[in-house]
Amino acid sequence: MNQPVPLPSTTAPARIGQGTAVEQSRAAAEVQAAVVVAQQCPRNIQAAVAEMRESCKQQGLAERAFFRYSRGGQTITGASVHLARELARVWGNVQYGLVEMRRDDEYGQSEMQAFAWDVQTNSRNSSTFIVPHRRDTKNGPKQLTDMRDIYETNSNNGARRVREAIFAILPPWFVEEAKELCNQTLRDGGGKPLAQRIADAIKTFEGIGVTADRIENRLDRPSTKWTEHDVAQLIVIYKSIQRGEVTAEDEFPAPRVSADELTGGKADKPATDPTK
Structure with a gap:
């Protein structure tokens, strides 16, 4: 019985450049080192809380700790990415970031990923999303072609996802106390x-x-x-x-301003007939 003879493959295996291979190895080593350091130097929760309280007393942080914007006729408010980054810093053993995974200039969009990772507890939150290369204006959407405009649009859209990723891995009580302290600092006004x-x-x-x-x-x-x-x-x-x-x-x-205020109260008044 004749056995089929395998044909040679016409597609060569994908190759990566030397620079890419070095970067992949470096990234893997960095992640492994972060996990080892987190296990050897676990966070001190009492020290993290004390540092958070001291940070939230600073007027500079409190003034940047909240955002505000309008959507659908309603005002949306909340804790900002600036507060999220500061809380991630003082909590310790937390990595977060924003990565542009793929850019498609033909369709005018970027595929982005925002993540936050507690390397000590291995708690991770990430989201992948598409950012169109356009900006909403009063005259309708405007397509972006300048590299700086695209970068700023990607960063602005990604910052909101990074904020939510960080807050997702931090203890809720830690975040809520920080927000209340920042509000108190704003009310105090630096004395x-x-x-x-x-x-x-x-x-x-x-x-x-x-x-x-x-x-x-x-x-x-x-x-x-x-x-x-x-x-x-x-x-x-x-x-x-x-x-x-x-x-x-x-x-x-x-x-x-009403028409009467503009004209001194003389607008649209019927003329008086002197014969009456």
């Missing part, structure tokens, strides 16, 4: 008197074209009755405006 912080907030918003009247309309009370919570909220809004998450017009809409 400044409330009147001074109100004046500073008004001056800061005037620098971006937002008058005190618009802020008072937004808070629904005059500046003389603002509280520590109001000033803390204004700080979060201002930082979100700086980061481009919201606009000043969305948060502080200019008051509508």
